[in-house]
Amino acid sequence: MTSAVASELTAELRGFAEVQRLAYDCAEAVAAQLKPGVTERGAARMQREWLRERGVRDWFHLPFAWFGDRTAFVGFRIPLQFFPTNRVLEAGMPFILDMAPVYKGYTADIGYSGCLGPSPVHDRLLADLEAHRELILREVRERRSLREIYGDVDRLMVRQGYANRHRAYPFGVIAHKVDRVKERRWSPHLFGFGTQSLKGLAGDALRGHREGWSPLWSPYKFSDHPPRPGLWAVEPHLGFRGTGAKFEEILVVTDSKDPEQSAFWLDDDLPHVRRWAEDS
């Protein structure tokens, strides 16, 4: 898989890459500190503090942390259940850290899956995510409709024996657009989502509604359109009998005619990609 080479990255993309790298650094730093007894709230606070110390003032959404079978969203019925709870981490438990910081006006949205101690099931889930990363990029380059790609990802998950857990997200999205955000001195958040980012998303949704596209990549009819140029935070999420795993990173879609340049992952030097490279 080739991405745009560094020299061709515009300053803007470099800004997004920087915050995405920062967020993954945070995830790795926090994951390294997790030990039995830490609660989800504790892990979320660690992420928040780590990023605040490094200059993050606004959020697309506040950091989430899920432990144990909550990584597969077992028994989730209402969106409030996504928020961190007092669930305690134990040895052998899988965990997911998910955060979306805004830094210097650039947004990242990342997901980091790990496990406290060895777990063959979790290893397998992570390894099987690689096929999804390839599938999504290939089909976006083919300019297939987002809804069709969603269906293909879904079918691949079923073939692998997994349940599609991104279906549990609001609107069942596998991805959503992210954009630049104006830096304000006061940046409140609503239900964990930054108001500036929500405003951007709402504006996109309105414009998209008029023009026949949507900033939310869902299984529904409103996503039945070819990929829209922009930055998409893509988050396929696998679930298997109480264990969940996901990655989330930014996919850049452009209007270039060259298929290589029409879509590419913003950064290929991420923990999960490095892991696959080591395994193969």
Added chain:
Amino acid sequence: MSLKGARERWVRTGGIELCVAEMGDATQPTVLLVHGYPDSKEVWSEVAERLADRFHVVLYDVRGHGRSTAPAPLRGGFTLEKLTDDFLAVADAVSPDRPVHLVGHDWGSVQSWEFVTVKRTEGRIASFTSMSGPSLDHFGHWIKKRMSRPTPRRVGQLLGQGAKSWYVYMLHTPLLPELAWRGPLGRQWPGILRRMERLPGGDYPTPSQPQDAAHGTWLYRDNVRARLRRPRSDAYAHAPVQLITPTGDIFLSERLYDELDEWAPQLTRRSLPAKHWVPRTRPDQLSSWISEFVLANENNAAGVAGRETVARGPYAERFGGQLVLVTGAASGIGRATAFAFAEAGARIVAVDRDAEGAARTAEMSRLIGAPEAWGEAVDVSDEQAMEKLAGKVATEYGVVDVLVNNAGIGLAGSFLQTSTEDWRQVLDVNLWGVIHGCRLFGRQMAARGQGGHIVNTASAAAYQPSKSLPAYSTSKAAVLMLSQCLRAELAAQGIGVSAICPGFVNTNITSTARFAGVDAKEEERRQRKSARMYGLRNYPPEKVADAILRAVVKNQAVVPVTPEARGAHFISRFMPRTLRAIARLEPPL
């Protein structure tokens, strides 16, 4: 003498001559089998034979039983202290340097609990497998706890076990039991065992049985009252314990073991759908559980780590180590069922015509707890292929304990538009697939004579008629009836048969279903539409898998799963005309 290849020796202890039989290689770990009441060591013959090729198997006749001599006088000669002396004498004679693995059934288990909880045997017992025999001390505490704070549930448990213990009261009457055993009861006993306990015929019980039973009454008279009145408070097991509970035991309630974890810190629970005399009726399952437990403890002692993934599912005690074959296991309900059994520690054979999918199911099964799993690419409608599969499974993996005939295909379209070829196809897979499965694997189960279970996946369409699913509904109705007939036929062999009627479940059956009488494009459109509707309904196959495991555990006959399937099942019994009216509706495709 029914112990083949046994070496006999006599061990003298406290004025008694104990008859000890040894089988297998004496350098292997020693497994000591203790029989119950009214039995002699020959009750273990089937189990001992199976264990003898891997272990040094030792059996002995408890004092007063079989060919061992009886104490004189009998009264006071059967106390647990004296039985412990006997055990130590035998253990020292057959395995002086290494601790033994103890296995007890009935009174053999009752006395083994004493062995494993008293100080002087510490270091002599490596593990203990108990079946159908609680510790009298634990039993005493169990009763006390329920008497001192009698909640309705506890009173119920007391009365339940109280009723099951009727024979214990009888055995305390003087002289009468001896007369009965030496007289009519002794003559009738083999017949009673065959009829009530479904014991296979053969050379058990042995001719010494009336004498054993008469002497053995002193086991009760010497110990029961004393121990139940003043149970020891230090009866903690100093070795790992495996508890095997037959769920159909008419003498012992399963509730007796509710608080056992307090007394046995390293406890492994197993349950078995069988009656009291499991060493006679389920030797295969017992020997496999005993071997597994003995080897695990030998490895632990030698510092070898156990397997990484240990099954911890809610049904692990019932399905651990059993062989489960699932057809249509590459996707949907079949795959979810294979995973659910794998989580319970069963060995899985995943059968599907999609070789890659079956292999994937097997691979994932191993990750979540199946000790072994295999994928087999077979089309269930192919008689020869199924026969080959049955042969291969029997020779390489063993006799199937649970068979799940799940493979099925969908076919929609009105009757007049359905071609004979369509009919043939759907009946070949949905009905003949089940017939082949039941015929081949059911025969193996029946021939083994140690129980088993068959699950057939029918459908809510089996009782809900519909003008748009004539062929599919017919095939599934046939499966439902076949299951019920088979259930009646196999009940005598201890083989249960369940029919599962799932309803609308979100699987890929919709995207592979055929639609008769429409062109390819329209068919694809309908497949997509129905897949979307099933997706919106979104009933997960995992819940059906749960229902299947529950059906096996409870031996349920017909299990409708989704609410709509249960509703239709209810209506089919009380308001069938309503169902016929629904059958006329056009499906929204």
